[in-house]
Amino acid sequence: MVVGEFTEQADLLVIGGGPGGYSAAIRASQLGRNVTLVERGDIGGVCLNVGCIPSKALIELSSRFHELDGLAKRGVVTEDAHIDPVALVQTVTASVERLTSGVRQLLKAADVQIVQGEASFVGPNEVRVRASHETSRIKFKDCILATGSSPRELEGFVVDHQHILDSTDLLFAPVVRRDLIVIGGGYIGIELGSAHARLGTKVTILEMAPEILMGVEPEIQRTLRSVLKQMGVEVHTGIKVKGVKTTGDAVVVEIQAGSTVEQIRAGAVAVMVGRVPNLGDDLALGTAGVGIGPEGRLVVDEQMRTANPHVFAIGDIVAGPMLAHKAYYEAKVAAEAATGRPTGNDATVIPAVIFSEPEVASAGLGEQEARDRFGDDVVVARFPYRANGRAIVLGAAVGELKVVAAKATGRLLGVHIVGIDASNLISEAALAIELGATIDDLALTIHPHPTLSEMYPEAAEVAQGMPTHIATQRG
Amino acid sequence: MVVGEFTEQADLLVIGGGPGGYSAAIRASQLGRNVTLVERGDIGGVCLNVGCIPSKALIELSSRFHELDGLAKRGVVTEDAHIDPVALVQTVTASVERLTSGVRQLLKAADVQIVQGEASFVGPNEVRVRASHETSRIKFKDCILATGSSPRELEGFVVDHQHILDSTDLLFAPVVRRDLIVIGGGYIGIELGSAHARLGTKVTILEMAPEILMGVEPEIQRTLRSVLKQMGVEVHTGIKVKGVKTTGDAVVVEIQAGSTVEQIRAGAVAVMVGRVPNLGDDLALGTAGVGIGPEGRLVVDEQMRTANPHVFAIGDIVAGPMLAHKAYYEAKVAAEAATGRPTGNDATVIPAVIFSEPEVASAGLGEQEARDRFGDDVVVARFPYRANGRAIVLGAAVGELKVVAAKATGRLLGVHIVGIDASNLISEAALAIELGATIDDLALTIHPHPTLSEMYPEAAEVAQGMPTHIATQRG
Amino acid sequence: NQPVSARGGRALATPAVRRLARELGVDINMVTGTGPDGRVIADDLRAAASQPPSDTTI
Ligand SMILES: Cc1cc2nc3c(=O)[nH]c(=O)nc-3n(C[C@H](O)[C@H](O)[C@H](O)COP(=O)(O)OP(=O)(O)OC[C@H]3O[C@@H](n4cnc5c(N)ncnc54)[C@H](O)[C@@H]3O)c2cc1C
Numbered sequence A, B: 001m002v003v004g005e006f007t008e009q010a011d012l013l014v015i016g017g018g019p020g021g022y023s024a025a026i027r028a029s030q031l032g033r034n035v036t037l038v039e040r041g042d043i044g045g046v047c048l049n050v051g052c053i054p055s056k057a058l059i060e061l062s063s064r065f066h067e068l069d070g071l072a073k074r075g076v077v078t079e080d081a082h083i084d085p086v087a088l089v090q091t092v093t094a095s096v097e098r099l100t101s102g103v104r105q106l107l108k109a110a111d112v113q114i115v116q117g118e119a120s121f122v123g124p125n126e127v128r129v130r131a132s133h134e135t136s137r138i139k140f141k142d143c144i145l146a147t148g149s150s151p152r153e154l155e156g157f158v159v160d161h162q163h164i165l166d167s168t169d170l171l172f173a174p175v176v177r178r179d180l181i182v183i184g185g186g187y188i189g190i191e192l193g194s195a196h197a198r199l200g201t202k203v204t205i206l207e208m209a210p211e212i213l214m215g216v217e218p219e220i221q222r223t224l225r226s227v228l229k230q231m232g233v234e235v236h237t238g239i240k241v242k243g244v245k246t247t248g249d250a251v252v253v254e255i256q257a258g259s260t261v262e263q264i265r266a267g268a269v270a271v272m273v274g275r276v277p278n279l280g281d282d283l284a285l286g287t288a289g290v291g292i293g294p295e296g297r298l299v300v301d302e303q304m305r306t307a308n309p310h311v312f313a314i315g316d317i318v319a320g321p322m323l324a325h326k327a328y329y330e331a332k333v334a335a336e337a338a339t340g341r342p343t344g345n346d347a348t349v350i351p352a353v354i355f356s357e358p359e360v361a362s363a364g365l366g367e368q369e370a371r372d373r374f375g376d377d378v379v380v381a382r383f384p385y386r387a388n389g390r391a392i393v394l395g396a397a398v399g400e401l402k403v404v405a406a407k408a409t410g411r412l413l414g415v416h417i418v419g420i421d422a423s424n425l426i427s428e429a430a431l432a433i434e435l436g437a438t439i440d441d442l443a444l445t446i447h448p449h450p451t452l453s454e455m456y457p458e459a460a461e462v463a464q465g466m467p468t469h470i471a472t473q474r475g
Numbered sequence C: 001n002q003p004v005s006a007r008g009g010r011a012l013a014t015p016a017v018r019r020l021a022r023e024l025g026v027d028i029n030m031v032t033g034t035g036p037d038g039r040v041i042a043d044d045l046r047a048a049a050s051q052p053p054s055d056t057t058i
């Protein structure tokens, strides 16, 4: 970019280099657009740098460590198992580096011009980009906004990265803490809280809502709570956090449950109470004729177009679950729409995964949601991991797979899994629902033996009233 | 059963209590039949007692052991890792016991009468059952034959379970051998050979064919060979095994490669050169009017019915891959057909898995097979594990997922995977092919991030010529 | 982060067929499906697309 306030032209401008932004840039370039991408931080956004990737690297290693005791009983004996926190963080960092450098290469191969700096609108088709030593302007034909989200702040808790932490601090700290308070029982709090517990930290999770993981099927919430308890994680729900004091090397968090006020103490407290879209005043959205809608998100049409017909928005800043795969999908819709292709955001399901131990994954309607919508025309069937051969040989018999289907037609409406490898299993359900598959389709598709995926036809047979590997039950 | 040659009546008689037999018995009972099951050995058959289940238990533990070195570098440090062979065998045995006792309970709950003994036909609708101390006769209305298969014998190699072993010996031996020769580079030889290599045994695999794992995609054969080599497993193909001599505590196997004859020595040799259907003279099939067809298998119609309209046959004794999930599927068809239900064996795909490291799995047509059949109307696309975020955080970047599809319609024809967790991933492909899904369906179904299953839409995008996470390539 | 639910009241069709409808400029919700349970299949769209526009929107 040129120095000063010279104005460049961009055919298609992407603001934000996270999953949404970088994949929109690649797709638009494949569709023949000249793409410029502005990123104020690191290419890869939250997901690759401080979200999905490092968290899953940490989670994986913590699980491997945690299973060693069980393995010893099963014949694979180790002595003196311990975490080398420096090597651990290096592994986490290396995963990030590998993936972000890959994305940088892909952007380069796609001829995407990367501009380092923070964009803000100065007109309906123009932005100013502020870099450390210079500012410039870019006039665009079309723009895709993908500015993502930031951690929600909690009143009274000023993150100092020493005693009051955010999720990033939990990912890259080269130390196994003695104890830790986690504020927030959403998926990020549960994933990172339990990962640290597996590494050996005494973890206490505080959640304001009456249950952890709000929105997840109730029996899955219960399964997770009981597993967390067995692991020694304390979970308190219905808790109001009043404030925090730092005293020497510890924090004291004041909490209120009902009318009783208590103080709990630990080496550190991590705040993970949700995320807010990056749509602040700096962006000057009004200048572009783009208004903020409900829940502080941007309103878009089926093609991800905002009120400004040349500005599209995708990812965490628009309605729906704040998840990377939603951003990837929307990115392609926006890139196509901006290029004048017939396209639309019409996915039936956005699956969701929680990388806890055991994993949780779901696609489609929940049981209650289905009953609310379809009344008696709903059949629910479950198959437990403990009756699956592969789960048994993996020593992972906790969990179940639940299918929710329309009774009359057998059409699959939802699948909910808690148990090992739920994350990789759920995509079959997503595809099945998108394709309009029925219970019979699942039951009659030959699934290889012995695999976890056999739980699909087994649960389908339960729904048919003719289970093979458990005694008859029907919901 | 009564003593002597009294004759009992059976509404539906099942011969053989393996995956085919026991699931046919359960399904027939659910459909209202009174079922008697004759089993000469252990309920669960080969699969549960000495096949699928114990092998996968051993494989799982050997993989966990083998990955410890790599884990140490990644931050999960252990010292003095070693195998406790007695505990290992106990774990393997416990898995078997858990699953077979489960099946016995299911049969009981389904009111299936179990008769211990060996059945042979004495007429078109009657068998004699020989138990240790008694014989009896059973007259049946309908019969489902599911007698399974036994290891193929190799001339000159008499299994003595000491130095000359079969697959079962490799599953339950409470010892880690110093070295081992495996004859047979089919999936059982590769699975068990590499499992023992991971436990610390120096393994040499001898295969007669020009390649191991005949029938598997050539590039997957190559990937496996290179991984086996890295693990220190010696693989020799195009080898004729001439004979064996036992000398003290070792065996010497004479082999011929081309015109050179060599001798190789090890503590033991295991023979795993395929399996033959259990249809021997003892069964007196002729008496029942059931004739043996090509490849020594029984000929059946689409409803699994033999030439005798009241005798059905399923599993390893009929045409097709000798796999448990094929037996499960056919069992249900036979149970329905015997009960007069409209049914048919019309599955499009029978997926196959090899539980090697990394795993191999496939469903549908191979690349060459598709080209032979559809000529230029074939598109092939690959996506590598090393470009998948989850694979990277799992430290498992070896492998790829390949899709084979019709070019004109985009219809999915086959999927072939080599890499971690291929076994659980392949079922999505089986379902997709059964449902007639296309490349676009895979690409447009949102798969959760970061998961291995994202390789499906990624490979589909490669087929579309618009990949996201690798540079453009197209086959 | 609730999973988004199946949307009611719209044509039952696979993602590829939904995409094809857009490419053909056909409103899939106006097409009578001939597949199982009234599922719209690619041929239904091609038939609809070959009709004069007034017919496809009735
Ligand atoms: C700890 C953690 C774990 C997570 N795990 C998962 C998971 O397992 N699976 C999953 O699907 N999701 C996960 N997420 C959520 C996921 O990271 C987000 O949904 C995803 O990153 C959203 O992508 P995006 O492109 O919308 O935005 P972001 O990834 O937030 O990227 C936005 C980018 O825009 C840049 N930017 C913002 N404003 C400007 C501006 N004005 N000018 C220039 N650049 C700007 C930012 O610097 C950032 O790089 C996790 C999140 C966290 C925090």
Ligand SMILES: Cc1cc2nc3c(=O)[nH]c(=O)nc-3n(C[C@H](O)[C@H](O)[C@H](O)COP(=O)(O)OP(=O)(O)OC[C@H]3O[C@@H](n4cnc5c(N)ncnc54)[C@H](O)[C@@H]3O)c2cc1C
Pocket (backbone or CB within 6 Å): A448, A449, A450, B015, B016, B017, B018, B019, B020, B021, B038, B039, B040, B041, B042, B043, B044, B045, B046, B047, B048, B050, B051, B052, B053, B055, B117, B118, B119, B120, B146, B147, B148, B149, B167, B188, B278, B283, B314, B315, B316, B317, B322, B323, B324, B325, B326, B327, B355
């Ligand atoms: C080491 C090994 C690993 C394997 N791994 C896998 C795998 O991972 N996945 C997979 O799908 N397959 C696997 N297989 C193959 C699988 O075990 C068989 O395909 C499956 O068991 C076939 O089921 P079946 O019911 O046809 O016969 P079987 O399981 O062979 O059962 C037949 C039963 O009939 C009984 N029987 C035979 N004759 C008579 C008679 N005359 N009277 C009474 N009873 C009789 C036998 O005792 C036996 O119990 C493996 C096999 C081996 C050896």
